[in-house]
Amino acid sequence: MAPRRLLLVGEGNFSFAAALSETLDPSTRLTATCLQRPADLAGSRLVQENLQRLRERGTEVRFGVDCTQLADAFELHDREFDRIYFNFPHCGRKAGVAKNRELLAKFFQSCADVLAEEGEIHVALCRGQGGTPADKPMREWHNSWQVVAMAALGGFILSDVHPFSCEAVSGYKCTGYRSQDKSFYVDGALNHVFTRSLPFEGLQPRISRIKLGGQWFSFLEPEVLVGKLNRGFLEASSCHPVKTINEKLIGELGKAFPLKRLKCSSPLLLQGGTSVLTSCNYDILSAAFWISLCEDNSNAESLTGGTTQDMEDFLVSFSELSLPKSLTDSREEAHNGISGQAKVCLRPSLLVHVQTVIQAPDFLPGSVHVLSGPVFRKCCISPFTMPAFHETLFILGFNKNLKDGCLRSLLDHLKCILDSLLTQTLLEGSQLSSSVEFVFQPNRKDYVINVKFHSFGPDCVKDLTVGSVTTSATSAIHKDQCFVCVSVNLDLLAMLVWGISDWRMLWTFDTRFLKNFVPGKIEPFKSYSLHPPHYVHDISFWIDEKKRFDEVEFHTVARAVSQDTVISIRFLSRFQHPKTEQVSLCYRLTYQTCDKALTQQQVASMQSQLRKEIQRRLHLTPR
The missing domain is CATH 3.30.930.10 (Bira Bifunctional Protein; Domain 2)
Structure with a gap:
């Protein structure tokens, strides 16, 4: 079924909204928003032309809408958007990756309040910004916007990613680079499509x-x-x-x-x-x-x-x-x-x-x-x-x-x-x-x-x-x-x-x-959760050499505590204290989900709980 209600946030000159509105079915309702007030845009001829085109088509336009506070902009009965678009988000000026990550995180958390249950969020990013393997070349994780990890904070997973082509949206002119009336460099840009994850609630035995x-x-x-x-x-x-x-x-x-x-x-x-x-x-x-x-x-x-x-x-x-x-x-x-x-x-x-x-x-x-x-x-x-x-x-x-x-x-x-x-x-x-x-x-x-x-x-x-x-x-x-x-x-x-x-x-x-899966057919599986981020934590503990250390049991406890989010446990080192002759082992755990949104904060909590559980269940002493 085609989406019935579309929301555009962060519109700069409204050229994307104007171009998109010409392609929509008459039954589809489009709402275009921007952060600026009308007075801030009065001097731009391009903006005024696009606004005129939108009004002629009956498109709803809202000013002063903060994409990180969407619940404040729409009444409870006026939410439930089937699709939300945010093209080339940027904090403005010379904002670094940390500031732009924060913008994305707050945006996704805000979307959770106004997106329909089976709705989609479309985020267009310049080449390399997303930090996923879909970027060619792929930036180092710490130097990217970590879009999938930021989406997880709002409970969303990346379900599709494909090239973003300005030419495919006739008349669209992206603007806002460093808060100027200047286009972003969009060669190699990608459109990231996010959907809701199942809630990450720990099932009880x-x-x-x-x-x-x-x-x-x-x-x-x-x-x-x-x-x-x-x-x-x-x-x-x-x-x-x-x-x-x-x-x-x-x-x-x-x-x-x-x-x-x-x-x-x-x-x-x-x-x-x-x-x-x-x-x-x-x-x-x-x-x-x-x-x-x-x-x-x-x-x-x-x-x-x-x-x-x-x-x-x-x-x-x-x-x-x-x-x-x-x-x-x-x-x-x-x-x-x-x-x-x-x-x-x-x-x-x-x-x-x-x-x-x-x-x-x-x-x-x-x-x-x-x-x-x-x-x-x-x-x-x-x-x-x-x-x-x-x-x-x-x-x-x-x-x-x-x-x-x-x-x-x-x-x-x-x-x-x-x-x-x-x-x-x-x-x-x-x-x-x-x-x-x-x-x-x-x-x-x-x-x-x-x-x-x-x-x-x-x-x-x-x-x-x-x-x-x-x-x-x-x-x-x-x-x-x-x-x-x-x-x-x-x-x-x-x-x-x-x-x-x-x-x-x-x-x-x-x-x-x-x-x-279609009955009677076998076709390649296509995942609805792409490029989930992984988080690495190390754990060290003292063992009693008089008792056999059961590595399978250690893995089993890690499975249970992490709710199956630990995908790898790798032995790193063995250390013997020169004075007490006590022996400790060090392992590296990698956390990653395949079907849910997983945040760094959740992983940190699981790692802390694991330290307690290996002491309680396996009688190991964490270092």
């Missing part, structure tokens, strides 16, 4: 109540997984890319093998239930999120410490979890003051379900059994590792005498399917930028599925592991059978297929993300 065996239990979701449980990305009604990639993967494999789709059980695993993991995958458990299920006889309204969730989605997902025997036994001990509690973990891999599937009475050798669902695993921070992702598991059983042929056939078909998916978004004439290969593991039985990908820049030309092939599963029931289990990380595969460079984008709550 939810207390969830589930009913098992007639008894109510509650648990607090891990802080680092807030907003990542039960999102329903794989549900029938979903149009999420991980669902699309899963259906394509299953559909193509189903052309070569008989398929049997299974319902994925609860992601909650009892402590005893983890023994189904094979020895080669048992190390996955070390990265699991362990939580406690507590007997809960209280009313949902009485729970505190998080947002109560007594909801159908958890009841559906977790209803298959059988009542823990330890909890049943504990009821007998309740009179001694011992409350019922069981240690459970969130499923770190679908491989934990392999034995249940192959030992089921209705297991069909020769058919591929398919499980799909979310899994949760602690990991170090990187653009391609995620604490929550979706996995699909293919399990195929066949006669031992046919092992080599069946395994080769499965791998060949899988490679063709993956290669085909990874070429979906290639432009005509482009060369294949990825290749799939199965890499033997040291046990000479299993493989990892690697993709060498080049599309995210020179720093990302490396092997990315999108899955694994396990051949070591056995069954006491089907003793004459061999089993192959193929696990695929759907989130990572979706990133590679659509060219999504940050896994966090898959989990955004911003509805604009899903608008990129």
Whole structure:
């Protein structure tokens, strides 16, 4: 839909407003404003001619409007502009970059009061001023106007940037350079388009109540997984890319093998239930999120410490979890003051379900059994590792005498399917930028599925592991059978297929993300948040060398405290005090968002909170 209400601020000679007004639909309402009073402009013939043209077209003109105080210029009922233009802002005279940054910051904060919810802000800047990679050449950050960072102060993100052409606006003559009737140098100028970001509000961990065996239990979701449980990305009604990639993967494999789709059980695993993991995958458990299920006889309204969730989605997902025997036994001990509690973990891999599937009475050798669902695993921070992702598991059983042929056939078909998916978004004439290969593991039985990908820049030309092939599963029931289990990380595969460079984008709550995806089509992903600034902070702390420093846990705490805004943690140095022999470590953290406005002040607050949390949770002493 075309914008209905346009606001122009900082008009110098009103030539842009006059030129733009000639191109607008009669139903579009244009309001042109400037900071000067009418008396200040009376002596300019050009201004008077443009004002006459505007009045003839019924354009509203306002004088004495401060673009940093827009709420004061418009009544509450007269706001909600669909688009706000500010061309070549400048404080005047020989104002430096700091003054002009301040102008931009106050302008964006002011726009938040008068812009429609889905409105746009257009800011034209001279070459190099913006400080984004779109500038050619790009200025050093400290010498630019840092336009994206200034916009973040008002809650806006950069959604588009394109060349600004004065010739395209017939009759426009920019003016105001150093407060003179003189044009800015506009060769290489860019128009920056900003939109509202979702509010950066920290989600609180939810207390969830589930009913098992007639008894109510509650648990607090891990802080680092807030907003990542039960999102329903794989549900029938979903149009999420991980669902699309899963259906394509299953559909193509189903052309070569008989398929049997299974319902994925609860992601909650009892402590005893983890023994189904094979020895080669048992190390996955070390990265699991362990939580406690507590007997809960209280009313949902009485729970505190998080947002109560007594909801159908958890009841559906977790209803298959059988009542823990330890909890049943504990009821007998309740009179001694011992409350019922069981240690459970969130499923770190679908491989934990392999034995249940192959030992089921209705297991069909020769058919591929398919499980799909979310899994949760602690990991170090990187653009391609995620604490929550979706996995699909293919399990195929066949006669031992046919092992080599069946395994080769499965791998060949899988490679063709993956290669085909990874070429979906290639432009005509482009060369294949990825290749799939199965890499033997040291046990000479299993493989990892690697993709060498080049599309995210020179720093990302490396092997990315999108899955694994396990051949070591056995069954006491089907003793004459061999089993192959193929696990695929759907989130990572979706990133590679659509060219999504940050896994966090898959989990955004911003509805604009899903608008990129058309059912049945795979087209290159176009982000609605461009060139977000990054902020770097260092942190040093003393460690106890008698205890092992858990780097993964350090990354996990940083994820939680920063609400997933830390994108990189790099080890800098190790220092040992010459007298006390105490050892300290120093790390460099880089903060950056992919879908929200993030300010320097917010990052400073997170960094301060991180220092407190590593002391409280990890017993480290900040320096």
